[in-house]
Amino acid sequence: MITGVEIENLALTRGDRLLFEGFSAQVSPGEAATLVGANGAGKTSILRCVAGFIRPHAGEVIFAGADPDEARGQGLHFVGHQDGLKSTRLARDELNFQSRWTGGSAAGVERAIETLALGPLMNLEVRKLSAGQRRRLALGRLIAAPRTLWLLDEPMAPLDTARRAMFGNLMAAHLAGGGMILAAVHDPLPVPARTLEVAG
Template identity: 45%
Template structure:
């Protein structure tokens, strides 16, 4: 499997954020998307996730499911943790697993892997910032998708949780998955760097 971009351009708020962007990500590879604020790292992640319109260029997932969009074959974890605060931790992960189609490890196992199993019955609105981020990341495990699109995935995580996320990404890569992560710091795993230019 291979994610290929050719001549991508992104327009946000009447400003061309980037254009003529080309790259490829191979199965079994992690890529760190780096660059100063405002160059379009988050916009590129959201564009691949189908949340931002492609202004120009082509994006394709070679070897993927021809019947599904790239977004349907990707996990997107952005700055918003996308949980329902009134639902418990267990209910939130059940909702996302059912909504996205499941196919990964069990929900209880996913919570345990992220260190949230002891909080399963707690309403998600009571979680700390780091716990909320770990709950969002639990979707990566309960629903199997080849492409992980992560925007500042280490944000709000303590050192122990960063180590856990590094292990999850390593396991995903070892199984032939792909990771594209916008980050200002190291991912903690071997990764190729893709640098976007300076903001104008």
């Protein structure tokens, strides 16, 4: 169980290029933070670094209450531009797999279907879904498999107005339950969030 994330003096490189250095931030339970900055400033890279995919050039990411392997294997969700959904499989199969893989139960999957109104999509192949529908399907695992820290990369972008409001309620509920959110955004999140500037 993660009880806080601390990013200390982080520097990231992509290839030979230094994206930024000296980035520090902290997220505590019940708190949301948004990473803002120009395209290519390194917002996605910060999320991928917290998720453990990218090794920091300098500095470190510290999880309170869990060692890094435990935090990444059981404590956080990462939803990026690439949703990992297989286009030839049924939406139901993919939601089931993504949820079970991250520790969700059958009851959790049902809850996700209900909360995100995924019912009508369940028997469609993923390739028949629109961008917004795919995103909702990928967000399903956030609800089906409760994990403390949500790392979200432009989560709202493909969603319509009504779904944005719905997802806003979900984030508010997650924060109220002691969850944490770190999101890369261009438009502000519909929940109170601290803004962290990422400057190249």
